[in-house]
Every structure is written in C-alpha cells, then in structure tokens.
Amino acid sequence: MLSRNIQSCSLIAGITLLAACGEPQPSGMQAPPAATVSVTTVQARAVSYYDEIPANVKALQEVELRAQVSGYITGIYFKEGDQVKKGQKLYTIDQQQTQANYQQALANLSVQEANLAKAEKDVERYRELDKKDAIAKQQVDYAEATYEAAVKQVEAARAMVSSSQTNVRYSTIVAPFDGTIGISQVRLGASVSPGQTLLNTVSSNDPIGVDIAVDQREILRFSQLLNSSAAETDSIFQLVLGGETYPHFGTLSFIDRAVDPQTGTIKMRIEFPNPEHVLRPGMSATLRVASYAENAITVPFKSLTELLGEFLVYVVQDDKVSQQKVAKGRQIGMDVIIESGLISGQTIVVEGVQKLREGSTISIQ
Numbered sequence: 001m002l003s004r005n006i007q008s009c010s011l012i013a014g015i016t017l018l019a020a021c022g023e024p025q026p027s028g029m030q031a032p033p034a035a036t037v038s039v040t041t042v043q044a045r046a047v048s049y050y051d052e053i054p055a056n057v058k059a060l061q062e063v064e065l066r067a068q069v070s071g072y073i074t075g076i077y078f079k080e081g082d083q084v085k086k087g088q089k090l091y092t093i094d095q096q097q098t099q100a101n102y103q104q105a106l107a108n109l110s111v112q113e114a115n116l117a118k119a120e121k122d123v124e125r126y127r128e129l130d131k132k133d134a135i136a137k138q139q140v141d142y143a144e145a146t147y148e149a150a151v152k153q154v155e156a157a158r159a160m161v162s163s164s165q166t167n168v169r170y171s172t173i174v175a176p177f178d179g180t181i182g183i184s185q186v187r188l189g190a191s192v193s194p195g196q197t198l199l200n201t202v203s204s205n206d207p208i209g210v211d212i213a214v215d216q217r218e219i220l221r222f223s224q225l226l227n228s229s230a231a232e233t234d235s236i237f238q239l240v241l242g243g244e245t246y247p248h249f250g251t252l253s254f255i256d257r258a259v260d261p262q263t264g265t266i267k268m269r270i271e272f273p274n275p276e277h278v279l280r281p282g283m284s285a286t287l288r289v290a291s292y293a294e295n296a297i298t299v300p301f302k303s304l305t306e307l308l309g310e311f312l313v314y315v316v317q318d319d320k321v322s323q324q325k326v327a328k329g330r331q332i333g334m335d336v337i338i339e340s341g342l343i344s345g346q347t348i349v350v351e352g353v354q355k356l357r358e359g360s361t362i363s364i365q
Helices: 002-022 096-131 137-170 216-227
Strands: 035-041 044-058 062-066 071-076 089-093 172-174 179-181 198-203 208-215 237-241 251-255 265-272 284-300 305-307 310-317 320-332 335-340 347-351 362-364
Touching: 044 237, 044 320, 089 198, 096 137, 137 172, 208 216, 208 284, 216 251, 216 265, 237 265, 284 347
Parallel strands: 035 362
Antiparallel strands: 035 347, 044 208, 044 284, 062 198, 071 089, 089 172, 179 198, 208 265, 237 284, 251 265, 284 335, 305 310, 310 320, 310 347, 320 335
16 A cells, blocks of 8 residues: 555656756846946046155255364353354363473474484585595484484474374364354263264255155166256156145255165165254155156046956947956046056946956946
8 A cells, every 4th residue: 555655746847847948948137237336438638747755855955963083162152953064163171281392392393493403514524524534434324214214203293283283273163164063962071982982063054955765677768868958858857745835846856876686776865955943853754756748548547457466457348348458557536547457449348346247247327
C-alpha cells in the first residue's frame, strides 16, 4: 500500500514538472532605466591662476657677532631690536690688557729700530775698512749678519705692533652693515673668549629674501622668468602671510647651481622690498606664482571620478557613456585643468556621475 502511494506521488510530481517546463517563460529582465544626467561640451580657453609654493623668509645678509679678544664686556651701546648703521659701535671689551700689549709692542719696536741703526752704522764702517784691507774679513761677515738679523727683528716688531693694534680695534665691536640687531647674548661684565662667545646677530631687512624649493621640471619656466625684464615679471610673485597678501611684489633673484638628488628639487630665491620691516628672517609663508595658459582644457571638478588613484570622466557617445582616463592638473575655483585625456569638442557628464558605469544609457537633462 505504501509503495503504491509513493509511486502515485512521483507520477504527480513528474507531470507537474513537465507542465512547468512546457509553459512559456516570461520575457528577459527589463534593462535598467536611462540615468538622467547633465552634460557639458569641453572647450579650450585661456586661464590664469596661481601656483602656491611653501616658502621661508631669509635675510640677504646675516652675521653672528663674536668676540675676537678675551676680556669683560664694558659697554653695550644699542637697544635690542634697533636698526643699526654700518660702523655703529655696539659693544666694548675691557682694553687694559690689549692696550698694555700694544704699548709693549711699540716699546719693543723702538728697541729693535735702535739696534738696527747701530748695526747699520757698524756694517757701513766695516765695509769701508774692508775696502782698505784694514779689517779681517770675518769681522765684516759678522757685521753683515748682525745687520740682516736686526732688519728681520724690526720687521717682527712691526708685525707685533700691528697685531696688538688689531686686538685693540677688536675690543670695539661695530655693525658690519645696515640692519636689525637681535637680543644680546651677553650682559655688562660678562667674560668673553675669542672666537667662542656669541654676542649678537645682525641681519639686513630691506630688501629681504624668500627661499623656495621647486620641482626640477619647472627649471625651464623659472629660468625664463629669471632672464625676463623687471617689467615682464612685475606682479608674478606674491607672498601670503597668514591668509593675507603681502602688499609688495617680488623679483626672482637667483636659481641654485644644482638639483638636490634626494628630493628632485632646486632652490630659488625671490627678493621682496621690506620698507615696513614686516618680513622677518625665519618666517614661513606661501609664495604665489602667477601662471597663464593660452589653450587649457578645463572641466568642472565634480565631473571627475577617482578610482584607485586615477581620475576618470564619462564621455558621451550617442545615448551611452564610456569611461576615459585623464590627467588632472591645477584646480581653478570650481574647475580643474585637464593636462591630457580630453580634447576640445567632446561631451562629458557633469551631474549624475555617481549613477553611471561603463556603457550606461543616459538621458540628458
């Protein structure tokens, strides 16, 4: 009985399966609806923009003032942060020892000059006697040698006087050029050692330099700017400090002799007028370099899609789109320069790119 029921169920299942197979299948899945997008036609146009480069402010001249003689600071003749003039007295160091050495050197010079005068008279007298064979040749030779030694001793004494005089002069430290003096590193009465003790630093302030590091691919461009006249490069270089634009324009001063092989960059310096002394050495700033492109391909930034570090746009072909890889350049406001990958006249999707994929059908809004 059980076997007969199983056979009956199997028969019914088979009939049902055959009936299902024989029924007509529903039509294939409907294609997704066309994505509604906005498009634009790519056009080449002239654009101007700024390249922004990190920069550091540098003094064109900067000197560390160090003591050249030992002693004690006996005078400080400036106010820290003052503008100083070339030759202005800044510090004095106790001159008692240096003056004593100088006077001793002068006295030694007088002694040596007296010895020279005596040796000169002796040698002249012996030479006359030698002409008459009235003196031994050996005595003449001794006189000649004494005279030569006296000449050398006078020269040495004069050198000692000059050295002592220089030390006296070094006891007074003066400004080497016009500039700004910093905070004094010593106070009155401080002991200083020659070549070791730092007294202060003086730096020039007008004009002032701004140093940048530029990719080696930009050398040709900046070389052309360096060789251009001042009128042609006027207003090309601007400085931004804390979001505010510095009111004076700069001029490219020099390009370094070599590229840094570690970074692939080369150093350059731009000089800026600094009449208000706003710019100070050590400041960080942003240098803006004005640039101009005659026939640049620009597209709205929102038309780009980034995929694995590459940028794509959707190019319209009839009622479908295809992905096209592009090289993104400088962003200018809401647009971006396309360095390669697009040509003028192509139509690309601007709005709705997030709904697209390769080969998607579109409906242009």
